[in-house]
Amino acid sequence: MPGRDVTLGTIQRELTAFARRARHKAAQIHPDLSLVTYSMLDHMQASGGCRGIDLAEHFLLDKSTVSRQTAVLERLGLIVRAADPADRRGQILRPSAAGLRLLEEAHRQRRETFEERLADWGDEDLERFAGYLRRYNAEG
Template identity: 85%
Template sequence: MPDRDVTISTIQRELTAFARRARQKAARIHPGLSLVTYTMLDHMRETGGCRGTDLAEHFLLDKSTVSRQTAVLERLGLIVREPDPDDRRGQILRPSEDGLRLLDEAHQQRRATFEERFTEWGDEDLERFSGYLQRYNAVS
């Protein structure tokens, strides 16, 4: 059985490689997007829209960082701001039509990449891998 330290080092290396690929793919999806701005845009879609403070809390970022990132998304025409119905002083950030189209295209590209990468994997391997990822991500 492999040494636990070696195994954890391997996991760390492989997850770092995964993150590096994710950053590169974000830039290919749109040259003005970083992985952070892309994931914020995706989170806005998942939640149906949210406030900047919600993004800061979800991603554990400073409000000024969120403000800069959302300004980029707005400049690119990928989000819209709407008055918060619960607090007229606040704004809800939502993906624009262009933002939704970009997210849909990115989802299709990612899906095709996964289909290609997993061609040789059997159903049991995929189910096991899916379960491990869910288990890993469930820990906060």
């Protein structure tokens, strides 16, 4: 049985490979979107809209980075801005119709990829894998 250091090294390499594939897939979906920008768009949709500061807090990013990324999304017509009813000075960011279509296509492609990569896995393996991912992400 490998030692803890060897196992942690394997986990690090495999998660790095996973991140590389995710960045590559994001570029295939839309060449002008980075994985971070796509993730922000996805978060806006999942949260029903949010402020830039919410994105900065969620992704642990500087406000200026979020501002640049949301400017890209706006320039591409993928988000819309609306006045924040709780704070007239703020704005709520939401995916536009084009942004929602892009997210739908991205989700479809991701699902196909997962189905292909995990086709040989049994239900118990999938459930364990999903549980480990939830546990890993919850402890962050």
